[in-house]
Amino acid sequence: MPKEADHLEDGGDKESKEESTQGTSQETVRKRVRADTPSRHAEDSPQASPPRFVSVEEMMETAKRVTNMALAHEIMINQAFQVKPAEPPEGSLERRVKEIMHKAFWDCLETQLKEEPPSYGHAIKLLAEIKETLLSFLLPGHGRQRSRIEEVLDLPLIQQQAENGALDIGRLSQFIVGMMGSLCAPCRDEDINKLKENTDIVPLLKAIFSVLDLMKVDMANFAVSSIRPHLMQQSVEYERNKFQEFLETQPNALDFTEKWLEDTVKSLREAGVDGSSAASSEPPSLLPLNVHNQAYLRLLRWDHASDPFPETMLMDQVRFQEMQHEADRLVLLSALLLIVYTTTGEAISGLPGLMETLKNTINIMLADMHTPSFSAQEALATIGEKLCVELSQCLSQHGYSPFSANRKSILKGQISATIQPDNTVRKLMESRVQTYLLASLEFSQHKTPPPLPGGLSPVSRELKELAVHFSRLVTYNKLVFSPFYQKILQKILTAGESPGTEM
Secondary structure, three states: OOOHHHOOOOOHHHHHHHOOOOHHHOOOOOHOOOOOOOOOHHOOOOOOOOOOOOHHHHHHHHHHHHHHHHHHHHHHHHOOOOOOOOOOOOOOOOOOOOHHHHHHHHHHHHHHHHHOOOOOOHHHHHHHHHHHHHHHHOOOHHHHHHHHHHHOOOHHHHHHHHHHHOOOOHHHHHHHHHHHHHHOHHHEEEHHHHHHOOOOOHHHHHHHHHHHHHHHHHHHHHHHHHHHOHHHHHHHHHHHHHHEEEEEEEHHOHHHHHHHHHHHHHHHHHOOOOOOOOOOOOOOOHHHHHHHHHOOOOOOOOOOEEEEEEEHHHHHHHHHHHHHHHHHHHHHHHHOOOOHHHHOOOOOOOOOOOHHHHHHHHHHHHHOOOOOOHHHHHHHHHHHHHHHHHHHHHHOOOOOOOOOOHHHHHHHHHHHHHHOOOOHHHHHHHHHHHHHHHHHHHHHOOOOOOOOOOOOOHHHHHHHHHHHHHHHHHHHHHHHHHHHHHHHOOOOOOOOOOOOOOO
C-alpha cells in the first residue's frame, strides 16, 4: 500500500503488521512476561525481597526481546512457517479507518489527474515508492534490470516532464508491470496478466501496489526458506542469549521450569528408576538425561487448564498440546482395535482391508474427542454399534458363523468400558505409547527408529510420525536451554551425586 496513504493511518499499523506474522507462540510468551510478579520462592520465604518495580521502557524492551526470540524459534521449528500479509480483522475499527484513509488518498489522486492541467504531485511520489520497491527485489547479478529501472524511472526527468505537461503515466505504468513480471514468483503470473489488462491509471496504480505487497511477502518467504538450513547453530545461540537477557530482567522467569523438573525427579524417586523399588533405603541414581527425557514425556500428559507450563517450553505449548491430543487418540484407537480383535478371535485375523475399515470408522467418531461438545460415552456407544455391524457383514461375506448377540453385547460393553481412565486395556496401550515415545528420545541420535511395542502395529504410521515430531521439538529445546536445565538439576539432585552434562 502506498506510503502516502499509510501516513494517514495510526502509526502503530507497522508494528501490528510485524507482530501478525509471528503466530500464537510469541503472543503466548508475551502474556507470560511477568513484570513485577514475585517468585514462588519469595512467597514461601518471609525474608524474601519485595518484587522489583519495572519501568515501562524495561517492559517494552523485554517484550521486544521475547517477541524476536519467538519469531526465530518459529522459523526453526515450523517447517511450514510463512510470512503472511497483515490485514485488520473484518469489521474492526482499525480496518474501517484504513479503508476510509486509503479511499481518501486514491480519490485525491484521481482528482489531481483530472485537473486541467493535471497535477502530478501524488503520482510522482507513488512512482518514487514503486522504484524503491522494484530496486529492493534485485539481486547483485541484476545489473541490467537495475540500469533499466534507473533509466525509465528517472525521478528528476519525470518531474521535468510533469512540469512541461509531457508526462505519460500510462507508459510508465506498463513498464512497471513488465518489470514486475520479470521479477515476480511464478505464482504471481496471473496477477501480472490482470495488471496488463487494466488501462485505467488510478485503478492500475492501486492494483500495482497490491501486487507489490504480495511480492514483498514472496521475497520474505523465499529468504526464510533459503537461510533455514544455515540457521540452526545461529538460532540456538540467538535464542539462548535472548532468553538470558530476558532472565536478567525477570529473575523469576524459571520458576515453573524448576517446578517441572522437581516434580519429575520426585515422581522418579517414588516410582523407582532402572527397576529399583520405591521402598529402597537409598534413592536410585538419577542421571540428568533420564530425568529430562522423562520430564519431556510428562508434557504429553499435562493438565493445561490448571498447571502453568514451563517457561522454556512456552513457545511450543500449543504444539505439545496438539501432540498430547494425538497421543490420546492413538491410545484409544489402538485399545479399541485390540479389544475388537481379541473379542472376535481368529475369524477376522488377516482379512484384507478390514483393519483400515475399522480404523476409519473409529477415527471418524473420535475426530472431535478434544472439543468441549464431545461426549465420550455417546461416541463409544456409537462406535460399538457401528463396529458390530461391520464385523457381522465381514464375517458373513467370508463364510464365518454370524456374530452372535452375546458376542455383540460383550464387545459393546468392553468398548464402552474404555471410557474409564483405569481401564486395563486403555492403560496398557497408554503405557506402550509412552514407552515408544520415550524410546524415540533415546534413539534420537540414531537413524533407526526404536522397536514398536506389541499391539501398536495398527497405528504404527501415525505413532512414528508423532515420535519424529516429538523428538525434533525436544532435541531443539535441549540445544537451546541445556545450560539452564543443568544449573537447575544441580540444585535439585541429591548432594553427593555428580550430574552429567549430557542433556
